Structure formats: structure tokens, C-alpha cells
Amino acid sequence: MSSPSEIFECRWQASRLLLAAYLTIQALALASLFLSAIPLWGSLLSAALCASHAFWVLPRQIVLSHPAAFRGLRTTSDGFQLWNARDGWQPVQLRPDSLALPVVVILRFRLDGERRVRGACIPRDALARDIHRRLRVRLKFSRRRWAAAG
Known part of the structure; x- marks a missing residue:
């Protein structure tokens, strides 16, 4: 040493692999929300939480533009x-x-x-x-x- x-x-x-992985996981989370048997308001609320997470995390941890x-x-x-x-x-x-x-x-x-x-x-x-x-x-x-x- x-x-x-x-x-x-x-x-x-910024990493393209990390961005692709994050967007894939977000898409799977959103798809599972709307394919599950929970009320529409629950799916919409959960989708809003996913969107707010993406709004916070993408510039600070993934794209590194913040x-x-x-x-x-x-x-x-x-x-x-x-x-x-x-x-x-x-x-x-x-x-x-x-x-x-x-x-x-x-x-x-x-x-x-x-x-x-x-x-x-x-x-x-x-x-x-x-x-x-x-x-x-x-x-x-x-x-x-x-x-x-x-």
C-alpha cells in the first residue's frame, strides 16, 4: 500500500446503470400499485409518494445535478x-x-x-x-x- x-x-x-435500475424499480412499484386489489385512493396516494421520492432522490443521489x-x-x-x-x-x-x-x-x-x-x-x-x-x-x-x- x-x-x-x-x-x-x-x-x-452520474451513472446510467444506477438511473436505469432506479427507473425500473419505480416502474415496477407503480405497476404493482395499480394491479393490486387496494382502493384507487390508496394507489393514487402511494403513486404520489413514489413521485415525491423520485423528485427528491433523482437530483441528489442518481443524476447528481443538485x-x-x-x-x-x-x-x-x-x-x-x-x-x-x-x-x-x-x-x-x-x-x-x-x-x-x-x-x-x-x-x-x-x-x-x-x-x-x-x-x-x-x-x-x-x-x-x-x-x-x-x-x-x-x-x-x-x-x-x-x-x-x-
Whole structure:
């Protein structure tokens, strides 16, 4: 592994695979609502909840067009930081339930000074193949990956 003082930085883009998966799941949810034997008002209310979820999630987590969407990660000797257009680089504490798989990296993190745990999904098509591999290696073998933000 490289020296702990080496800085690693990556920035990802929106993933077509993640968008296709999300839209497929939304379509299946809506189809199941209207094919089920629940009252029409229940189906309409549930469809409105699905639409509001899509309205919130698509720009922030999938398409990454919202200023608060996290689109970059770097690690320095001080720990991990995430980047968004609104706030720039922010120190984070990665959580032990983060996953680094060949197909997808799921970051679970807590921003400095917050109690709420957030997540970011980085599919393999959101980064270049070698950068995605380096990110997975960095997350799996970093000595300070669970250290508090600072």
C-alpha cells in the first residue's frame, strides 16, 4: 500500500446503470400499485409518494445535478473528505457498514458535527475502471478509515 501521507482523490459522475435500475424499480412499484386489489385512493396516494421520492432522490443521489449531491472523495493524512458543489470539501467519518465491491462502492458516512448517517452509491460506470479499483483498495485497506472526522 502507498504511504499514508499520499493524497487520493476521485470525482464521479452520474451513472446510467444506477438511473436505469432506479427507473425500473419505480416502474415496477407503480405497476404493482395499480394491479393490486387496494382502493384507487390508496394507489393514487402511494403513486404520489413514489413521485415525491423520485423528485427528491433523482437530483441528489442518481443524476447528481443538485448542488448538495456528493460527487468527490479524497483521503489525506487528516482522514476522508467528501465534496459537493454547495459546501466544497467536508470532513467525514466513514461507517463500518460501507461496502467496496467490484460492481459498486457504497459509502456510509457521517458529516463532521452531525449524528445522521448518510450514504452515497458509486457504481462502476461512474468512475474510470482503474480509479474505481483504486477507490475500493483505498477503502478496504486504509488504516484510518473509521477514524472520526477531523
